[in-house]
Amino acid sequence: MSWWINGGVWKMMTMAMIISFVQAENPYRFFDWKITYGTISPLGIPLRGILINGQYPGPEIYSVTNDNLIINVHNELDQPFLLSWNGVQLRKNSYQDGVYGTTCPIPPGKNYTYALQVKDQIGSFFYFPSLAVQKAAGGFGGFRILSRPGIPVPFPEPAGDCTFLIGDWFEDDHKYLKAVLDRGHKLPLPQGVLINGKGVSFSSSLTVHKGKTYRFRISNVGLQNTLNFEIDGHEMKLVEVEGTHTVQSIYTSLDIHVGQSYSVLVTMDQPDKDYPIIVSTKFAAKKLLVSSILHYSNSRHRLSSASVHVEPPADELDWSIKQARSIRTNLTASGPRPNPQGSYHYGRIKISRTVILGSSAALVKRKQRYAINGVSFVPADTPLKLADYFKINGVFKVGSIPDKPRRRGGMVMKTSVMGAQHRDFLEIVFQNREKIVQSYHLDGYSFWVVGMDKGRWSHASRREYNLRDAVSRSTTQVYPESWTAVYVALDNVGMWNLRSEYWARQYLGQQFYLRVYSSAHSLRDEYLLPKNALLCGRASDKHTPFITP
Incomplete structure (x- = not known):
């Protein structure tokens, strides 16, 4: 086993040297992943997919609060590859974030070992490939972080714990989709919707036992469509959203926007038969639907495709906004630590700065581009975090994106930070x-x-804010011709990607990096550059620091 560093092969160092920046007293979990192409047929048509250890979707990561995860990724594709961890907060360690602004891609035929610590976290998340449009071919999987023993969870232990990775699906190869975007065009409409990699209705089923309660973790890993999730005849009790225990409200269906993750409890209290689990597009020009089967163990009644139907609400927008506002933090529940989550009260903290972010779409030199505050992001030749660490001039400029939308002038293209x-x-x-x-x-x-x-939005809009029990999460929707406001405490030093989760928009410029800076340069605030860090671009001739075990 080896790491590719600075244009050559560096023999494997001792594990203690690789992970010296994480807390040694917490448990370690080791993963060895091979990234390959393979044939998949989500809609019945054979396509080239991205597999992890031969699996599509990839293997799920099971972990516990504060675990150290050592994930060795072998890239056997014909192009560079990176994995990012959607919603997993890498404390003091943006080097492991797995996006091009912080990390050099893994070259074809080489490997890289991520060293992550899921510090002070619980919840349901997912990982995905962050380069180009590789996400459209697979390479994604579930990522769950369980509470430590002895930390109370605000619901009884379920009889089962299942992950549903849902998303829209394109029948075109991911390289073709990238070429479409590179030529300045928009993506075509998706051809289907998938549940755990399957897009043909009733191609999969989940067996449950009557009277039991199950936990379902649902993540929208798609490229652009809001999806609605429902289980015919059953109610869903929402218990967690991206690491936050929620007020346990009851829903018959949930709108899950791109990049979001939800966790619900479902009690099997219906007659013994089969029920459709239905995923359908919302706010879309083309209605798409897929279903799988919730099968009661004693059921003898089989479903047919005619059994599946969706009745959308009369006003999808108002219905969805009302649902979104109803999702709130459970202030009586413990988080990853015994203290109540509400003890750190965001509503009483003085705002340091207000940033207003507006999106836009335009043609630049006859090619489609997207922007935030009039600035369309252009990737630099060197990851921004490496340029910052090695003090390489000319890669990016702090302040290259304004705090408010530009009122005059057309869209500009910059490496916006x-x-x-x-x-x-x-x-x-x-x-x-x-x-x-x-x-x-x-x-x-x-x-x-x-x-x-x-x-x-206006200053008067603040009168509508929920300053008591707003949900804490890492991905939020913004409805058409609407606004969404969030508060964020910048307690994590590093270079962090703020992006549209609509992947064509992200790829064509609707993103920037937030550089959270501390003049203290202390290991209490941020870890050192890992010894096994990949170096590329203008950082290729630099040297990683020597770290003693």
Whole structure:
């Protein structure tokens, strides 16, 4: 086993040297993953997919709060590859974030070992390939973080714990989709919707026992569509959203936007027969639907495709906004530590700065581009975090994206980086003037979703904020011609990606990096560059620091 570093092969160091920056007293879990191409047929048509250890979707990561995860990734594709960890907060360690702004890609035929610590976290998340449009071919999987023994969970132990990875699906090869975007065109509409890699209705089933309660973790790993999840005849009790225990409200269906993860409890209290689990598109020009089977163990009644139907609400937008506002934090539940989650009260902290982020779409030199505040992100020739660490000039400029939408001039193309200070407390307003639902994600953080409404945000909108029990999460939707406001405490030093989760928009510029800076340069605030870090671009001739065991 070896690591590719600085253009050559460096023999495997001792494990203690690799992971010297994580806390040695916590347990370790080791993973060895081979990334390959393989034939998959989600809609019955053979396609080239991205597999992990021969699996599509990839293996699920099981972990416990504060575990150290050592994930050795062998790239056997014909192109560079990176994995990112959607919603997993890598404390003090943006080097392991797995996006191009922080990490050099793993070259074909080489490997890289991620060293992560899921510090002070619980919840349901997922991982995915972050380069180009590889996400459209697979390479994703579930990521669950369980509570430590002795930390109370606000519901009884379920009889089973199942993950549903749902997403829209394109029948075109991921390289073709990238070429479409590179030529300046929009992506075509998706051809289907998948549940755990399957897009043919009733191609999979889940057997349950009457009277038992099961936990279902649901993540939207798709490229662009909001999806609605429901189980015919059954109610879902929401218990967790991206690491936050929620008020346990009851829903018959849930809108899950791109990049979001939900966790529900479902009690099998219906007559013994089969029921469809239905995933369908929302706010989409083309209605798509797929279903699998919830099979009661004593059922003799089999479903047919005619059994599946969806009756959308009369006003999808108002219904969805009302549901989103109803999702709140359970202030009586423990988080990853015994103290109540509400003890750190975000509603009483003074705002350091207000940032208003507006999206836009335009043609630049006859090619489709997307932007935030009029700036369309252009990847640099060197990962920004490495350029910052080695003080390489000319790669990016802090402040290259404004705090508010540009009022004049056309769209500009830059390697946009917003600067912020460690311990600042930000109010971020996502203003959407377009007629589509948008979805935004911030790596390295969870934020409180304090408000959302139709129309244009103003200072008076703060009167509508939930300053008591707003849900804390890492991905939020912004409805058409609407706004969403979040609060975020900048307690995690590093270079963090803020992006659209609509992947074509992200790829064509609707993203930037938030540089959270501390002048202390202390290991209490941020870990050193890992010894096994890949070096590329203008950092190729640099040297990683020597770390003693």
